[in-house]
Amino acid sequence: MNNKNYTKGNQQExxxxxxxxxMxxxxxxxxxxxxxxxxxxxxxxILHPDSFAKNCNTFKEVFQQYQVKSQLFYARKANKAKAFVKRAFLENIGVDxxxxRELEQSLELGGDGDHLVLTSAIKTEKQIRISIQHQVPIIIDNHDECLLINKLAQELNCKARVGFRLSGFYVDEEKLYSRFGFDIEEIEEYLITNVGEDKKLNKFNVxxxxxxxxxxxTKQRSEALLQCIQLIKKLNAQGFTFRFIDIGGGILINYLESKTEWLDFDAKLKKSLKGEIxxxxxxNNGLGYWLEDGIVKGERKTYPYYNEINTDKFLNEILxxxxxxxSSIASLLRDQNLEIRIEPGRSLVNQSGITMAKVVHRKKDAKGQWLVGLEMNMSQMMxxxxxxxxxxxxxxADLEDKEAENEAVEVYFTGAYCLERDVLLKRKVKLPxxxxxxxxxxxxxxxxxMMHFFETQAHLFQLATNLVYTEKSDSIGVTDFKKDSED
Ligand SMILES: Cc1ncc(COP(=O)(O)O)c(C=O)c1O
Structure with a gap:
């Protein structure tokens, strides 16, 4: 941090x-x-799989503390790199x-039926076929999927390993809506009617x-888990046996060091919308807020970047x-010998990547604002x-000599797409x-x-190269960085 040649923007506020x-x-x-x-x-x-491994251990330790059967599945949709998939298998966790392509590539990288799960929102015949052939559990969303999976399992002359995705849980007397999954209120009857050796869906290992x-x-997740545990009890009495409950992802992380800064920014944003600063x-993008009759309305539509209950604490609250x-959820899981599974994406790649871009130009716009043009576009960090x-x-390259001259500026970073809105961060950044x-x-x-989810190739721009960084010693050299595709 004391290195004079690099600095965080917005040293104050x-x-x-x-x-x-x-980093x-x-x-x-x-x-x-x-x-x-x-x-x-x-x-x-730049990707750093060692940080990913550290995150795996953080979750594993919580499960160990509660002595529950558990498995982690890294939701690889959070990042396209192969490096994290490989590391997941090395750490003996699974991949969601x-x-x-996520499925095929994960199989090529060493995944097997016990370390993979298929949760696609849209499941093609090919995905299902590959899953059945490799005995990868398929998380079923709807009746049409059931019919197709059963048909393909018949054709392949084997059983399909399946789990059922549920939604519509009641929390605080309100039903949680989701477009995904079977309704919790209908699944019991559905399974009893349709699934079994002598039923329409006779090729499932549920x-x-x-x-x-x-x-x-965490409350919604916990209540949903309790409802699943109850459901399993009832279904066990009907001859079904369940091994696991998978509670998906959405485990909060904390991105920021200071709660005060987080709260202060919100206050400043509202003031700026009112024209007070x-x-x-x-x-003057409201990030979800807007001004109406002098009053700031709406809510900020950003990830909750500051969180005290994050990662292990988040999981702890649920268990x-x-x-x-x-009775605690952990004890109920133990009593029923149920394995709890989580599918973290964001929280497993926390602290595991950075994106760097070169400055191409600087200009002052008609409002007198400094715009710093970067060799990247909005889709590469969206x-x-x-x-x-x-x-x-x-x-x-050279900061030291200029710092004394007090050349501080406020800038926005702009990108390469031909869109007015290709501004990489909406917040103004103050630099020395x-x-x-x-x-x-x-x-x-x-x-x-951030780095991959929305990346596109408009204007025929190449996608950014992903480099895997392996720390070998205290010093650092170009050979410590390998292309994700090569390594
Ligand atoms: C089924 C499923 N599992 C896991 C995840 C990963 O969520 P997160 O990255 O928030 O942990 C998602 C995210 O959309 C999901 O849809």
């Missing part, structure tokens, strides 16, 4: 991201980073696949129940949650929410001086859904 040592090690190395750009182009995604809830409520976002009689609210870092051409902007903690 920012949103300071939690970072890892490996700082890289940011200190101008020459290495410039060489990587020369070889692989800009932007670059949600498309034909192994589990699955749900994935929108949002991040100068804009803190590009074109310790008690039913009306005071949040599904209104903004990615982490301060970026800038690696200056204007970056020079070829200086480097670093966005940290981008592995989860």
């Amino acid at each position: 920012g949103l300071t991201p939690i970072t890892s040592n490996w 700082h090690k890289i940011m200190k190395e101008q020459e290495v980073v410039q060489e990587l750009f020369t070889t692989y182009g800009s932007p670059l995604n 696949t949600a498309s034909e 192994e589990g129940i699955h749900f994935h809830l929108d949002g991040y409520s 100068s804009p803190v976002t590009f074109n 310790a949650y008690t039913d009306n009689s005071g 949040s599904s929410s209104a903004d990615f609210m982490l301060d970026p870092y800038v690696m200056y 001086k204007l970056p020079e051409i070829n200086d480097v902007v670093v966005f940290v903690n981008t592995a989860g859904y």
Whole structure:
């Protein structure tokens, strides 16, 4: 951090991201980073599987503490890299696949029926066929899928391992809607009527129940789990046997160091919308809020970047949650010998990736704002929410001599698409001086859904290269970085 040549934007009043040592090690190395750009182009995604492994252990330890049977399945939709899939298998956890290519590639990388699950929203005949052939459990969403899976299992002359995805749980007397899964109120009758040796669906090995809830409520997840445990009890009495309940992903992570900064930013955003202070976002974007008759309305539509109950604490809250009689979920799972499964995406790749881009130009727009053009585009770091609210870092080739001259500037980073809205962060970023051409902007903690999920090739831009970083010693060199596809 004391290295003069790189700095976090918004030294004061920012949103300071939690970072890892490996990120700082890289940011200190101008020459290495410039060489990587020369070889692989800009932007670059750097992946750090060791951090992924650390996250695996964090979850494993919680399960061990509660002595429940468990398995983790890395939801690989969060990031396209093979490196995390390989590392998942090395750590002896599973991989949740949600498309034909995710499934095929995970099989090629060493996955098997006990370390894979297919949860695709749309399941093609081919996906189902591959799953049955490799005995990968299929999480079924609807009746049509049941018919197709049963038919293909008949053709392949074997049974299909399946779990049923459920939704429509009652929490605080309200039914949680989801477009996915079977309704919890209908599944019991459905299974009794349709599934079994002498029934229409006679080629299933029913192994589990699955749900994935929108949002991040531990209470909703716990209540849903209790309802699944009750359901399994009833179905056991009907001759069914279930091995697992999979509670999907959505485990919150914490991106930010300071709660105060997080709350302060919200207050500043509202003030700026009211015109009480100068804009803190590009074109005074409300990030979900808007001003009506002088009053700020709506809610901020961003990921909850600051969270005290995150990762292990989040899982802990679920396992310790008690039913009306005071039994914890963990004890109920143990009593029924049920395995709990989770499918974390974002939380397993936490701290496991950064995205770096080169500065191409600087300009002042008609409003007098500095726009710093980067060699990347909005699709290469795009949040599904209104903004990615982490301060970026800038690696200056030369910062020291200018710092004293107080050349601080406020900038927005702009991208290469021909769209007015290709502004990489909506928040204004204050820097000690204007970056020079070829200086480097670093966005940290981008592995989860940011670097890959929305990337496109409009304008025929190449997709960013993904480099896997393996720390070999205290020093760092270009050979510590290998293309994800090669390694
Ligand atoms: C079925 C399922 N499992 C797991 C996940 C991963 O969720 P997260 O990355 O929030 O942990 C998702 C995300 O959409 C999902 O739909």
